[in-house]
Amino acid sequence: MAAEVKDAREEREVWSAYLVQHGLKRSEQREAILEVFLRTENHLSVEDLLQLVQKRRPDVGRTTVYRTLKLLSAAGLARELHLDGETRFERDWNREHHDHFICRACGDIFEFKSDEIEKLQEEIAERIGFAIDGHRHHIYGLCRRCQAKAAASRR
């Protein structure tokens, strides 16, 4: 859809600006990693990203992926998630804040957002004088599909 294309363009601009502002250079590896990161479904582990990038450019090293993900995060393009100890990255530019459902069977991740929950959080924080600057709300369980599978195999 058009929005995606536009978003990606904006993200590339942010990236360029970030590089310039920090006296950093462009490189083919970084471009390749950025491309894959922007084009791919979310919630990638470092290993996932490395595999995908290496399909195009087998010479890109794991180290560079780590380093580039750091930069993408610093530039506000990526966001790091810690799911039960697993580290993953998702796109974070111009994206509404959201949280995650994680299926324990297939690992699929579903995003959700609730203004009501955020408001309640804020109220509780006020009561104890806590100034919120971010949060992670991860809900674990079984997705619809895996529930069906489980039910089927039980018969």
Place this chain on the structure above:
Amino acid sequence: MAAEVKDAREEREVWSAYLVQHGLKRSEQREAILEVFLRTENHLSVEDLLQLVQKRRPDVGRTTVYRTLKLLSAAGLARELHLDGETRFERDWNREHHDHFICRACGDIFEFKSDEIEKLQEEIAERIGFAIDGHRHHIYGLCRRCQAKAAASRR
């Protein structure tokens, strides 16, 4: 308070039962680790726990702490938390479910609980046919004290 003492007694019973049911043995190291774990404020890292245990018994090894924490978790006495990548353990027997505020400055952790938030979670899950079996809700920011400190040093 009385409730604490009673809880700890109950936890020791659960522990004993767990050992028996699984054909495991009592040991001085395990007892020492359990004691410290039960007596201490929550949210310990493995390293924290090791240090505390070694004050009493310098011969207890890190490996045993890891192994005992696994057992305590399996017995339902401990719960593992992943705070922004950091692994910590808290008591989990007879404790109401709760979530956490984490101060980014001093690292202090405050617990909270909200039936309303849980209910909203449940509603959202229903909408996408997701069967919740647990969640982690971590809120980051500054605690009252650290806000005051920050304000003071800004002058």
Place this chain on the structure above:
DNA sequence: TTACGTGCAAATACTTTGCAGTTCC
């Protein structure tokens, strides 16, 4: 007695860092 528990050292997994050679500007 015998299966379980322990600490150490080694192995694993994940991530960062030092370095020598390469590339961008």
Place this chain on the structure above:
DNA sequence: GGAACTGCAAAGTATTTGCACGTAA
């Protein structure tokens, strides 16, 4: 030309496992 970038190998963390020895039941 010089600073930044890269991949590799080495070094760090965090955690688990193999093993020979010790200990509870």
